[in-house]
Amino acid sequence: MAEITLKSLAHTYLAAPSSPEDYAIREMNHVWHQGGAYALLGPSGCGKSTLLNIISGLLEPSSGDVLFDGERVNALPPEARNIAQVFQFPVVYDTMTVYDNLAFPLRNVGTPADKVRERVMEVADVLELTPQLKRKAKNLTADEKQKVSMGRGLVRDDVSAILFDEPLTVIDPQLKWKLRRKLKEIHQRFNITMVYVTHDQLEASTFADKIAVMYEGQVVQFGTPRELFETPNHTFVGYFIGSPGMNFLEVETRDGRVMAGALPLSVPSVVHDAVAHSGSVNVKLGIRPEFVEVHAAPVDDAMEAVVEDVQDLGTYAILSLRLGDVPFKARIEEDDTLPRDKAWLRFPIERLGLYVDEFRVEISHE
Amino acid sequence: MNNKIYNNRAWWLILPMLLLVAFSAIIPLMTVVNYSVQDVFDANTRFFTGTEWFQATLNDPGLQAALVRQFAFSLTVLAIEVPLGIGIALLMPKKGWQASAILILVTMPLLIPWNVVGSIWQIFTRGDIGLMGWGLRELGYGYNITRSAVDAWGTIILMDVWHWTPLIALLCYSGLRSIPDAYYQAARIDRASRWAVFRYIQLPKLTNVLVIGILLRFMHSFMIYAEPFVLTGGGPGNSTTFLSQSLTTMAIGQQDLGPSAAFSLIYFLIILLVCWVFYTAIMNLQKDKQQDKGA
Numbered sequence: 001m002a003e004i005t006l007k008s009l010a011h012t013y014l015a016a017p018s019s020p021e022d023y024a025i026r027e028m029n030h031v032w033h034q035g036g037a038y039a040l041l042g043p044s045g046c047g048k049s050t051l052l053n054i055i056s057g058l059l060e061p062s063s064g065d066v067l068f069d070g071e072r073v074n075a076l077p078p079e080a081r082n083i084a085q086v087f088q089f090p091v092v093y094d095t096m097t098v099y100d101n102l103a104f105p106l107r108n109v110g111t112p113a114d115k116v117r118e119r120v121m122e123v124a125d126v127l128e129l130t131p132q133l134k135r136k137a138k139n140l141t142a143d144e145k146q147k148v149s150m151g152r153g154l155v156r157d158d159v160s161a162i163l164f165d166e167p168l169t170v171i172d173p174q175l176k177w178k179l180r181r182k183l184k185e186i187h188q189r190f191n192i193t194m195v196y197v198t199h200d201q202l203e204a205s206t207f208a209d210k211i212a213v214m215y216e217g218q219v220v221q222f223g224t225p226r227e228l229f230e231t232p233n234h235t236f237v238g239y240f241i242g243s244p245g246m247n248f249l250e251v252e253t254r255d256g257r258v259m260a261g262a263l264p265l266s267v268p269s270v271v272h273d274a275v276a277h278s279g280s281v282n283v284k285l286g287i288r289p290e291f292v293e294v295h296a297a298p299v300d301d302a303m304e305a306v307v308e309d310v311q312d313l314g315t316y317a318i319l320s321l322r323l324g325d326v327p328f329k330a331r332i333e334e335d336d337t338l339p340r341d342k343a344w345l346r347f348p349i350e351r352l353g354l355y356v357d358e359f360r361v362e363i364s365h366e
Numbered sequence: 367m368n369n370k371i372y373n374n375r376a377w378w379l380i381l382p383m384l385l386l387v388a389f390s391a392i393i394p395l396m397t398v399v400n401y402s403v404q405d406v407f408d409a410n411t412r413f414f415t416g417t418e419w420f421q422a423t424l425n426d427p428g429l430q431a432a433l434v435r436q437f438a439f440s441l442t443v444l445a446i447e448v449p450l451g452i453g454i455a456l457l458m459p460k461k462g463w464q465a466s467a468i469l470i471l472v473t474m475p476l477l478i479p480w481n482v483v484g485s486i487w488q489i490f491t492r493g494d495i496g497l498m499g500w501g502l503r504e505l506g507y508g509y510n511i512t513r514s515a516v517d518a519w520g521t522i523i524l525m526d527v528w529h530w531t532p533l534i535a536l537l538c539y540s541g542l543r544s545i546p547d548a549y550y551q552a553a554r555i556d557r558a559s560r561w562a563v564f565r566y567i568q569l570p571k572l573t574n575v576l577v578i579g580i581l582l583r584f585m586h587s588f589m590i591y592a593e594p595f596v597l598t599g600g601g602p603g604n605s606t607t608f609l610s611q612s613l614t615t616m617a618i619g620q621q622d623l624g625p626s627a628a629f630s631l632i633y634f635l636i637i638l639l640v641c642w643v644f645y646t647a648i649m650n651l652q653k654d655k656q657q658d659k660g661a
Contacts, residue, residue, distance in 0.1 A: 058551050079557040091552040095570040095651075104566075105556040152556055 002068045002082065002160035002193060004032040004055060009064035011050055017062075024050045026217040027064065032195060034160070037187045039208035040197045043240070047217040048197045052163050055195065056085045068160075084153025085163045089170060090145035092137035098124070098144075099133040102151045119155045126186060127151050143175045147182070154190065161193040168203065180206055201241050213237050229288070235358045238286050244318060244329045247292070248284045248355070251275055260285075263324030266301045268349050274363045275354065284355040289329040291351035294319065295344040296337040302344035310338065319343065401627035419628035429629065431604065432612045433636075439608060440587040443526045447583060450527065451534025452572065456564070458539055469539075472532045484596025487525045491597075511598055515605035518598045522606055525593060530586065534579045541575040542568060577648050581641050588637055609633055 011025040020026055024047045032038055040048045053059040054066060057078035065072050073081055093101050102120045111119075124130045127147045132140065137148055146167055153162045164183075168176045184207065187194050196207050204211050205225035212222045213236070220234035221227075225241075232238040238246030249260040253276045257264045265285070275283050295302060305328060309320035314334070321328040321343060330345065332338065354361045402419055406412045423429060454472065459465045478486070491511055493499040502509035511518040545567065553563045591610035594600065600607035613633065617626035 056551075056555065058554070078551070078554045083555065085551065085555050087548040087552065089546065089548060091548050093566040093570070096566060104558070104562075108557040108559065108562065149552065152552075 003034045003070075004161060004193065004195075005065075005067040005070070006030040006051075006055075007065040007067060009054065009061050009066065011047075011054060011059065011061045011063075020217075023062075023217050025054070025061070028219055030212065030219055030222070032161070032193055034193055035191045036193055037184070037207060037209050038193075038195045039204035039211045040195060040214060041199065041201060041204040041211050041240075042214035043199055046214045048214050049165055051214070052085070052165050052195065052197050055161075056083050056163050057081045058085075082156075082158050082160050083163065084156065084159045084161075085165065086146070086150050086153065086167045088166045090142060090149050092140070092145045092148050094136070094138040096137055097134055098129055098137055098140070098148055101137050101148050102129075102133075102155050105152050105156050119157070123151045123154045126154070126189065127182065143171045143179060146171060146179065150183075150186075154186065154192075159192065161195065164194065164196040166198055167196075168198075176203075183207060201243075213240065215240075231353065231360065232286070233360045235284060235286065235355050238288075238353070238355075242288060242290075244289055246286045246288050246353075247328050247330075248286045249323070249326055249328075251283050251285050252281075258285075260326060261324050263303070263326075265347075266303055267347060267352065270363055271349070271352065271354065274361065278354070278356045278361065280356050282357050284358075285347075286353040286355055287347050287351055289318065289331040291348060292328075292330040293346040293348060294330050294332050294336065294339060295346070296339040298344050299346070302346050305343050305345055307339055307341055307343050321345070398627045398630050401623050402631055405624050415624065419624045420632065423625055423629045423632060428604070429609075429612055432607055432609050435605075435607070436588060436609045439523070439526075439590070440584055442523055443530070443587050444580060444583055446523070446527050447531045447534050448576065448580060451531050451579070452538050452569075452576075454531065454535040455538030455542055456568070458535070460543065469536075472535055474532075475529050476532050476536075478529070480592035481596055483525065483529050484593040487521065487593075488597050491521055511602075513602055515602055518602060518606050522594050522597060525597065526587060526590070529593070530583060534576075534583065537575040537579045538572055541572040545571050573648065573651075577645060580644055580648070584640060584644065585637055588640070 007029060008027050009025060009029070010023055010027040012023045014022050017023060040051065042048045050059065054061050057073070057076055057080075060074060066074055068081065078085075093104060096104065099120060102123060103116045106116045106119060120133075121130075124133055127150065129144070129147055129151065132144060137145065140148065150162070150167070153159055168179060171179060180203065183194070183196075186192075194207075196204070198204050198207075208225070210222060210224055211228055212219045213228060213234075214220070215234065215236040221232065221237045223233075228237055228241045232241065232246060235246075235248055238248065249265070251258050251260050251265065253259070253272060256272070258267050258272050258275055259265070267285070271285070275285075293302075298304075303323060305321040305323045307319060308322055308327075311318040311320070316331055316333050317338065319330045319332065319339070321330060323345065328345075330343070349363070352363070354363050403415060403417075404412045405415050458468050458472070475483075490496045491499040491509075493503055493510065499509055508514075509517055511521050549567050549571075550563065553567055558566070589610055590608055591614070594606050594608060595611055598606045600611050613626060613629055616622050616629065
């Protein structure tokens with residue numbers, strides 16, 4: 001059982017880091033609660049694997065602390081941390097049978113044979129590996145191997161957290177779904193903290209209760225998949241989550257109006273005030289394509305946009321628009337009237353996000 | 367639709383390959399076969415002898431003794447060089463300038479020609495000017511490779527180990543380098559001991575290079591000629607006379623072409639057989655045992 005706390009943690013691979021860019025992990029504070037299913041989501045090179053290796057003890061952080069249940073474990077090697085890790089490429093002991101593979105972590109600590117048998121049988125049953133127990137691990141398929149490496153984490157009853165480093169990369173698409181279900185099932189059955197690293201938002205949101213989105217070495221948002229979708233804290237989360245990503249308009253105030261380049265926007269005065277008082281030149285308004293109101297005919301307070309392309313996806317369509325000189329996406333459902341050539345857009349105020357220096361700022365409603 | 371064209375003239379396309387193989391292997395080998403079943407006096411006089419030369423060779427006590435010595439030698443050097451080579455490979459640094467430096471140092475003996483190796487050791491072991499011979503004598507051991515069969519054997523084995531262990535070490539080093547870090551990381555998380563890491567990660571990944579290493583070393587050592595010939599000349603007595611040297615004496619020294627040809631063929635078949643046995647045995651180790659157990 002463990003609650004994993006990262007306290008002002010930072011890591012760099014360089015001997016003498018001089019700027020924030022030199023850090024693979026920029027200073028962060030974070031808590032993974034006992035028994036949670038978490039995903040660590042981010043593009044390649046954002047530091048998610050580094051963070052995982054720091055938690056498992058394969059790397060020692062340059063500064064800050066890793067705490068397990070409040071106890072500092074920075075200097076503890078992986079073998080002393082009660083943690084299991086599943087790697088991107090399945091790691092199995094080729095010459096051993098599946099049974100011996102699963103028994104390996106138990107035998108290494110001198111567990112009695114009957115206890116080993118009992119645990120291995122239980123885990124093999126959960127992972128549906130029982131028919132393969134007598135086979136050499138070398139001859140298994142990729143997904144079976146990945147289940148074996150997962151199983152080696154599960155057999156140990158002292159394991160309090162399992163870390164997954166993009167474990168489904170080499171698995172066939174149709175089996176990915178099955179394995180993800182299996183993971184969920186295991187999570188519910190064993191009370192284990194699971195941290196799942198991926199760059200795939202779908203994988204993250206189907207597996208995890210809460211997702212930490214990483215960008216340039218920091219966690220820019222930690223929340224449920226719904227929170228990430230509806231109220232992204234950072235422009236990167238807006239871009240990265242959702243398909244297509246969030247629309248962002250660079251805005252400024254001029255003559256009492258909110259302008260996106262040369263185009264005046266029809267937005268309520270609270271938005272104008274918020275932009276005017278932001279105190280920065282990097283101000284953006286963001287709205288999800290799903291939340292844009294699209295009209296096929298002119299309506300009050302709407303902005304005119306040019307329709308450049310319509311991508312019909314059956315139950316909905318994605319419109320590629322041009323608003324002033326900014327490209328813009330909107331999603332409309334199949335029942336809505338499809339605009340031709342021109343569309344009139346309205347931004348519902350409750351769906352509009354204000355981003356100052358890339359971070360979200362609340363717009364104070366009256 | 368099957369639009370494959372059948373034309374038996376295509377068989378002519380294998381002719382160049384056939385000629386190449388004929389000149390490189392079949393014709394020389396057939397010459398030997400030719401001599402092994404005949405007694406040839408001169409260009410016009412020959413008698414067919416059938417299996418007579420083969421029987422004579424197999425029943426020759428001198429050759430039998432050489433064969434036993436040969437096996438003893440090959441198995442001894444394999445038993446020393448393989449574990450030692452693996453050990454050295456495990457200890458070699460993985461990166462930095464040290465890795466390059468050690469690599470060059472380890473490779474050095476491999477670059478020395480056989481004759482030269484024999485000569486180096488011949489001088490090295492001399493009691494008057496050789497460091498090893500002189501040193502051992504000063505320490506009080508009556509070391510003499512021309513008198514003591516034990517000393518001669520020990521020295522030849524030491525020489526072969528010095529000359530060829532680097533080959534095994536290099537092969538294993540490259541094998542070890544190809545193991546992804548994730549395996550070591552997983553082993554640490556599984557709390558594997560150093561021995562378990564070697565037994566279940568490193569050794570299995572070395573199987574393929576070890577097969578090559580063992581086969582090469584077996585063939586090489588089984589055919590060893592120049593080094594013992596220069597160092598001991600086969601002595602004292604016949605104690606270090608191996609098969610190649612017996613064959614040379616018979617074919618070149620005594621011009622017994624018939625028996626030598628039969629001997630060559632038997633020699634060749636033994637090497638082929640032993641290599642096949644090694645290869646099959648090692649490959650069998652990795653096979654799935656499921657069918658055998660009837661699971």
